[in-house]
Amino acid sequence: MRSAVDTSRETPFRCLSVDMSWSSSSNYLCISTSSSSSLISSNELARFNRLACESERHRGKCQDLNRPTNIFAYNSLKPPSFKFDKGQRRKDHVLKKPRNISAYYSLKPPSYKFDALEPYMSKRTLEVHWGKHHRGYVESLNKYLEKDDILYGYTLDELIRVTYNNGNPLPEFNAAAQVWNHDFFWESMQPGGGNLPILGLLQQIEKDFGSFSSFREEFIETALTLFGSGWVWLVLKRNEKRLAIATTTNAVTPLVWDDIPLLSLDMWEHAYYLDYKNDKARYANVFMDHLVSWNAALARIARAQAFVNLGEPKIPVA
Amino acid sequence: MALRALANGKTLGRLYHQQIRGLQTFSLPDLAYDYGALEPAISGEIMQLHHQKHHQTYITNYNKALEQLDDAIAKGDASTAVKLQSAIKFNGGGHVNHSIFWKNLAPTREGGGEPPHGSLGWAIDQHYGSMEKLIAKMNAEGAAVQGSGWVWLAVDKELKRLVVETTANQDPLVTKGASLVPLVGIDVWEHAYYLQYKNVRPDYLNNIWKVINWKYASEVYAKECP
Numbered sequence: 185m186r187s188a189v190d191t192s193r194e195t196p197f198r199c200l201s202v203d204m205s206w207s208s209s210s211n212y213l214c215i216s217t218s219s220s221s222s223l224i225s226s227n228e229l230a231r232f233n234r235l236a237c238e239s240e241r242h243r244g245k246c247q248d249l250n251r252p253t254n255i256f257a258y259n260s261l262k263p264p265s266f267k268f269d270k271g272q273r274r275k276d277h278v279l280k281k282p283r284n285i286s287a288y289y290s291l292k293p294p295s296y297k298f299d300a301l302e303p304y305m306s307k308r309t310l311e312v313h314w315g316k317h318h319r320g321y322v323e324s325l326n327k328y329l330e331k332d333d334i335l336y337g338y339t340l341d342e343l344i345r346v347t348y349n350n351g352n353p354l355p356e357f358n359a360a361a362q363v364w365n366h367d368f369f370w371e372s373m374q375p376g377g378g379n380l381p382i383l384g385l386l387q388q389i390e391k392d393f394g395s396f397s398s399f400r401e402e403f404i405e406t407a408l409t410l411f412g413s414g415w416v417w418l419v420l421k422r423n424e425k426r427l428a429i430a431t432t433t434n435a436v437t438p439l440v441w442d443d444i445p446l447l448s449l450d451m452w453e454h455a456y457y458l459d460y461k462n463d464k465a466r467y468a469n470v471f472m473d474h475l476v477s478w479n480a481a482l483a484r485i486a487r488a489q490a491f492v493n494l495g496e497p498k499i500p501v502a
Numbered sequence: 503m504a505l506r507a508l509a510n511g512k513t514l515g516r517l518y519h520q521q522i523r524g525l526q527t528f529s530l531p532d533l534a535y536d537y538g539a540l541e542p543a544i545s546g547e548i549m550q551l552h553h554q555k556h557h558q559t560y561i562t563n564y565n566k567a568l569e570q571l572d573d574a575i576a577k578g579d580a581s582t583a584v585k586l587q588s589a590i591k592f593n594g595g596g597h598v599n600h601s602i603f604w605k606n607l608a609p610t611r612e613g614g615g616e617p618p619h620g621s622l623g624w625a626i627d628q629h630y631g632s633m634e635k636l637i638a639k640m641n642a643e644g645a646a647v648q649g650s651g652w653v654w655l656a657v658d659k660e661l662k663r664l665v666v667e668t669t670a671n672q673d674p675l676v677t678k679g680a681s682l683v684p685l686v687g688i689d690v691w692e693h694a695y696y697l698q699y700k701n702v703r704p705d706y707l708n709n710i711w712k713v714i715n716w717k718y719a720s721e722v723y724a725k726e727c728p
Contacts, residue, residue, distance in 0.1 A: 316701045358648055411592045412671035413649035413692075434649040452649070453692035454701060462555040462693060 288326040289340065289363060291319050294370035301375055304474045309458045317454055318366040325359035332356070340364055341439060348440040361435040365415060365448065368437075372447045374477035381478040385446075385485050388494065392427040400472055403429055403449075407468040410451050418447040418481065420488050444488045446481040525572055527565045530558050531601055539609035543709040545698045553604070556693055560596030560672070567593055595672035599652055599687060606686050608715035618716035622685070622723040625657075629664045636666070641707040643668050644690045655686040655719070659726045683726050685719040 294314065299307040329336045335356060338346060344364055347357035380396060381389060393399035406429050407416045414433040421428050421443050430438050430445075438445045449471055450456075456467040533553060538546030567589040574582040608614035617623060617633050630636040636655070643666055644653035651670045658665055660681040667678045675684045688710055695706035 312700050320701065411588070412651075454696060457693060457696045461551055461697075462559070 288329050288336070289322055291322045292367055292370075294373075296375050301373065301475060304459075304470045305373070306459050309455070312458065313450075313454060314366070314370070318363070321359050321362040321366065325356065325363050328356045328359060344437065344439055348436075353435075358435045361437050361439075364439070365435065365437055365450075368445065369415075369448050369450050371480050372449075372477055373471075373475045374479065377477045378472065378474040379478070381482060383482065385478065385482045388427055388485065399429075404465070404468045404472060406431055407449055407451055408464055413452040416449045416451055417445045420444040420446060420485060420492060420494075422492050425492055425494055444484070444492065446484045446488075447476060449476075525568065527568075528561050528597055530554075530561055531604065533604050535607075535609050535612065540607060540614070540713045543713045544607075544695075548693075548695065548697050551697075552600075552689075552694060557597070557600045560593045560600065563589065564593035564597050591674075591677075592672050595674040598674050599672055599689070602684055602687050603689055605718045606688075606715055607710075607713050608717070610712060612715075613717055614713035614715055615711060616716060618720045620720055620724070621727065622716070622720040625664055625723070625727070637711055640666055640688070641704065644688055644707045645704050647690050650691040653688050653690060654682075654684050656682040656684045657723055657726050659683050662727050683722060685722050686714060686716075 298310040301310065335343060340360060343360045347354040347360055380386060386396065389396055389399050393402065403416065410416065410431050412433060414431055417430045417432065417438050419428055419430045419438045449468065456464065460467040537549040540549060567586050571583055571586045571590065574586065626633060626636050630639065640653055640655060647653065647668050651668055654667045654669065654675050656665050656667055656675055658679065658681050665682065667675065667682065669675060669678060675682050688707065690703060695703065699706040
């Protein structure tokens with residue numbers, strides 16, 4: 185769900201989008217006035233807006249000061265000291281295009297130091313996995329968005345769904361989905377992780393899998409029988425209103441089926457090869473015992489309950 | 503290899519039982535060179551892990567899947583037989599692909615990296631212009647494979663032409679065309695290069711050409727297109 189002031193799509197003015205969906209993270213710098221998607225700098229636009237609104241107010245029209253406006257609609261307001269000329273000349277002389285300013289998606293570091301997951305996931309693995317693979321995905325996503333205005337307008341969640349294209353993914357899908365997947369994966373781990381989930385999450389797991397140990401067994405089994413590169417997820421299925429274990433290949437995420445992921449395990453070989461070589465079983469077990477962040481999963485399922493109704497409401501009998 | 507298998511008491515009974523039933527089990531083929539012989543293009547550690555662990559795992563799981571398939575067919579269990587197909591394609595494909603891969607590699611002093619002469623060299627020049635162009639094309643396709651897969655130089659034995667193809671995961675090349683015969687295959691799964699090249703797959707692809715065994719490829723080509 186997006187906030188009410190959603191200006192990031194209709195107008196050239198880009199603001200920090202407030203995305204209130206269950207998966208929002210605050211690392212999406214949508215501030216930019218790139219030369220392709222905006223014609224004037226934000227300062228100039230703000231100034232014009234203020235002046236424009238004041239002039240409109242004089243005419244008795246109701247205008248929200250904060251809503252960015254298309255300045256060309258105000259004939260009474262002429263930007264100073266140049267001809268009001270249609271076409272290229274106006275753009276070049278007047279609307280000073282800011283050059284070389286663009287910030288798209290950022291590479292968010294994990295919330296723990298790289299050596300905090302030792303000895304279960306080495307510092308070297310995190311350096312390469314985050315610093316090279318994840319960074320590479322972010323950079324290629326930004327490169328794609330530089331060229332495509334329409335895709336640029338989406339938030340990351342929407343971008344993943346749109347580029348997935350219902351099973352026929354566009355080239356940007358790999359980059360966008362892997363950025364999201366890796367962000368999610370870093371959050372799914374913590375130093376001192378493992379042990380058991382608590383409170384409602386444990387109850388839900390016991391309800392849907394029988395017991396925590398059978399869930400754990402199924403999770404690890406699924407991770408080991410995955411063919412090729414992929415991810416293993418603990419998801420909350422929206423329609424069935426229950427937890428389930430899902431696998432996806434390559435970059436696919438349960439977001440495209442509109443399910444809500446709670447945890448993920450990266451089964452691409454680059455995630456474990458430096459530490460465990462080909463011993464996937466040990467990696468999966470270590471993840472479950474020492475790395476998985478049940479706190480993060482608990483927070484996610486608590487938030488997900490705003491979107492999915494789990495269980496019957498307790499209606500008191502009078 | 504066979505001696506070791508026989509000596510292992512646990513498998514002895516099963517092998518014997520299978521031999522009686524006529525089911526062939528597969529075993530790990532030996533390499534024609536040492537693990538360290540392909541340095542510095544591919545490190546010895548990678549070769550050893552790749553051969554002894556990954557390829558062996560594919561073979562073990564392939565044998566297991568075939569045994570289960572055999573049981574399912576004997577019992578007339580059609581759904582299990584179909585369910586096993588993906589395991590067979592994956593593990594069996596892994597075994598087939600890697601067996602070809604070991605033959606595709608040779609140490610530099612034994613002719614690795616030496617471009618092919620004869621009919622294959624002529625066909626490459628005719629079809630792709632030059633060896634460099636073919637290598638560039640295969641490297642581009644190999645780097646573009648998302649996730650795990652293979653990149654192949656193959657000959658279409660019906661049309662008598664060379665093709666460059668990629669396959670995903672361990673799919674054997676025939677899934678891309680029933681008449682394709684692989685000449686050179688390059689494993690672009692991460693396990694094939696990660697320890698040495700980390701995430702820089704293009705470097706791995708550039709370097710592996712120094713140890714590609716074109717003699718084997720020429721032999722296969724000459725057999726298919728005399």
